[in-house]
Amino acid sequence: MSEEMKTRVQQQFGKNAEKYVTSVRHAKGEDLTLLVSAAQATKEMTVLDIATGGGHVANALAPLVKQVTALDLTQEMLNSAKVFIEGNGHGNVEFVKGDAEQLPFEDASFDIVTCRIAAHHFPNVPAFLREAYRVLKPGGKLQLIDNVSPEDGRLGEFYNEVERLRDRSHVRALSKSEWIGQLEQTHFQLDALICFQKPFEFQSWCQRMGLTPEEQDEVKAEFIKAEPATWEFFRITADAGEIVSFVGQSAYFQASKSL
Numbered sequence: 001m002s003e004e005m006k007t008r009v010q011q012q013f014g015k016n017a018e019k020y021v022t023s024v025r026h027a028k029g030e031d032l033t034l035l036v037s038a039a040q041a042t043k044e045m046t047v048l049d050i051a052t053g054g055g056h057v058a059n060a061l062a063p064l065v066k067q068v069t070a071l072d073l074t075q076e077m078l079n080s081a082k083v084f085i086e087g088n089g090h091g092n093v094e095f096v097k098g099d100a101e102q103l104p105f106e107d108a109s110f111d112i113v114t115c116r117i118a119a120h121h122f123p124n125v126p127a128f129l130r131e132a133y134r135v136l137k138p139g140g141k142l143q144l145i146d147n148v149s150p151e152d153g154r155l156g157e158f159y160n161e162v163e164r165l166r167d168r169s170h171v172r173a174l175s176k177s178e179w180i181g182q183l184e185q186t187h188f189q190l191d192a193l194i195c196f197q198k199p200f201e202f203q204s205w206c207q208r209m210g211l212t213p214e215e216q217d218e219v220k221a222e223f224i225k226a227e228p229a230t231w232e233f234f235r236i237t238a239d240a241g242e243i244v245s246f247v248g249q250s251a252y253f254q255a256s257k258s259l
Contacts, residue, residue: 002124006073030196032057032060035116035145038254039061039064039143041061041065043065043066044066045064045066045111045112046067046069047068047110048110048113048114048135049070049113049114050103050113050115051072051100051116051122052077052078052081053116053117053118054080055080055081055085058070058085059090059093065092067093068092068094069096070093071096071097078096100115100119100122100128101122101127101131103135108135108136108138108140110135110137111140112141112142113135113143114143115142116143117145117146119144120170121170121171122171129186129188130186133257137257138257139259140256141255142188142257143252146173146179146250148173148174148176148195148251149173149175150249154227154230155230155233159234160173165215166211187257188255189256189257190254190255191255192252192254193251194251196251196252197248198250199245199246199247200246200247201244202243202245220242220243223238224241234246234247234248
């Protein structure tokens with residue numbers, strides 16, 4: 001099942017690579033600003049950006065550090081990120097095709113490991129965290145941002161179900177408490193947790209994954225039939241029977257490896 005999901009990731013993001021480079025939601029945002037600020041990057045540092053996607057984190061950190069390694073499972077994403085980053089004049093970024101759960105790097109290779117809005121695609125989150133811990137230098141930091149599901153189990157199931165309908169490569173968005181547990185079980189020291197509200201415009205949210213009208217109707221039907229408490233929690237809005245928007249949540253986790 002793990003390999004099947006990774007194939008789905010490659011297929012889904014391969015055909016939509018350019019959309020992620022140009023996506024305003026991915027290119028900008030207060031979460032990206034926070035990550036760059038909190039990195040406290042210096043010119044002596046090396047950074048690994050796992051599941052780089054459109055390359056926005058790598059692009060933002062490249063001017064601040066010695067070298068960035070941008071890793072992604074999907075070659076088309078790497079190709080698009082390379083054009084984007086090198087087009088911005090950054091020549092200190094290496095592009096590596098690889099698996100977040102089996103990193104092709106030596107132990108203690110990086111000062112910072114980042115991963116932004118990607119871990120909900122990973123079939124084996126514990127393996128990803130173990131690998132991130134392994135390749136960090138002692139005292140190094142992990143900066144992780146991802147969409148998170150509500151702590152309420154029924155609301156969490158709704159969110160993950162509509163995400164799976166929209167994106168066949170979606171595995172599961174963890175809750176904040178699950179992330180804290182996973183980080184601590186991997187021996188990370190949690191240093192910071194900051195939450196962000198994420199408003200989604202329904203049409204663009206669906207179109208980013210290239211849904212057909214029939215597939216989009218299937219996703220819409222899940223929203224329409226949701227319980228009133230779900231509508232209230234996610235602040236779902238509709239007009240003339242069409243879903244207009246909803247509000248999700250993402251979280252920034254900063255954790256460090258012991259000296």
